[in-house]
Amino acid sequence: MSPLVKIRSERDQMSAVERRIADFILENAQLLRDYSSQQLADALGISQSSVVKFTQKLGFKGYPDLKYSVGEAIARADNGDAPQPAAASAREQAASLAEQLWRRKSEAEEATRLINTPEAIRAVAEAIGQAGRSGKVFIIGLGEDDIYARGFALKLSLLGILAVHNFDTARMTANISAAAPGDVLLVFSEHGNHPALGKIARYFREHRGKVISVTRHTANPLRTLADMSLLVSAHDEQPYIQPLLYQSALQHLLDNVFVLLCEGHDDRRAQLLANLERIQLMLEP
Known part of the structure; x- marks a missing residue:
């Protein structure tokens, strides 16, 4: 299961601090590999222990484990997320948008399935x-x-x-x-x-x-x-x-x-x- 899907599915049950961490990861997943737990904490104005507790609450051993898992998820989705070249045809751009929308719907359905046993x-x-x-x-x-x-x-x-x-x-x-x-x-x-x-x-x-x-x-x-x-x-x-x-x-x-x-x-x-x-x-x- 993608860690990003897991974060989305559990976001609504998180505390205010945890939601800030979750939103940062979801919105900056591509950049997460460049952040240490302390740098992430500094960017959000919270303690490093809050970041560590957040990752452990999601079921990861620690922040490096979460960062590695997010990186793998991004690598698997790179083909769909890659920016279109300027010369791409209108048909190719439409196909890319349709594929991205389908993937987002699939992620929402997966997250919904996880919370409804x-x-x-x-x-x-x-x-x-x-x-x-x-x-x-x-x-x-x-x-x-x-x-x-x-x-x-x-x-x-x-x-x-x-x-x-x-x-x-x-x-x-x-x-x-x-x-x-x-x-x-x-x-x-x-x-x-x-x-x-x-x-x-x-x-x-x-x-x-x-x-x-x-x-x-x-x-x-x-x-x-x-x-x-x-x-x-x-x-x-x-x-x-x-x-x-x-x-x-x-x-x-x-x-x-x-x-x-x-x-x-x-x-x-x-x-x-x-x-x-x-x-x-x-x-x-």
């Missing part, structure tokens, strides 16, 4: 599956989060699972009045700090239902309220790239849950095929 993802799938047998799965997301909430609700419906989707907090509050023990509420919120969603989660728990939050890998109010969490790790210094990484990693995570809901359930797969066939017939002229 197979057991945690399976537990989420089992909770949704159990609710779908005789109950309901409530799903809400606001703004851009609703894109993924809506898409996942459709996938559950195709499997024959009753999904109650809404992007209006007042209507969802009314819907939840019909919730029963064993039902599940999926709340999509990238930053997990929307007050209305927190109130809905509390109200749902009063009905003894399970709350599953879908947020970034940060400490946030919604995640604290949830019984289970799906977490996304996606970071980039470019503001136009970071949302793309988040969306890609989130979709991959949701796809994993969907596959688990299908695996070993012939009845759900049969329902999926039947529904897809009906939809196709509806779309035909």
Whole structure:
């Protein structure tokens, strides 16, 4: 596993000093080979022991071990990161940008996979599956989060699972009045700090239902309220790239849950095929 991916995946759980070290390494990985632990500490205005503790917390024997590992990761990625010659064609430049974006998405998906254990993802799938047998799965997301909430609700419906989707907090509050023990509420919120969603989660728990939050890998109010969490790790210094990484990693995570809901359930797969066939017939002229 790349040390840079590991740093990205654990950044949100780090202290303020550790995040400063992490950000410096991520932004200056190419230059790290020229820095000793003391020089890095001086550049950040922290103690050398803080740098050493940071590397050991990541699982490395010491700073030289981390520096060597980062150097190896950069060497493996050099082909994709090499600057394009001035005479490169527009097609070559476009291909290079596409390759870099694909690699960054892959790193975000890997980091997200590391923080969501197979057991945690399976537990989420089992909770949704159990609710779908005789109950309901409530799903809400606001703004851009609703894109993924809506898409996942459709996938559950195709499997024959009753999904109650809404992007209006007042209507969802009314819907939840019909919730029963064993039902599940999926709340999509990238930053997990929307007050209305927190109130809905509390109200749902009063009905003894399970709350599953879908947020970034940060400490946030919604995640604290949830019984289970799906977490996304996606970071980039470019503001136009970071949302793309988040969306890609989130979709991959949701796809994993969907596959688990299908695996070993012939009845759900049969329902999926039947529904897809009906939809196709509806779309035909």
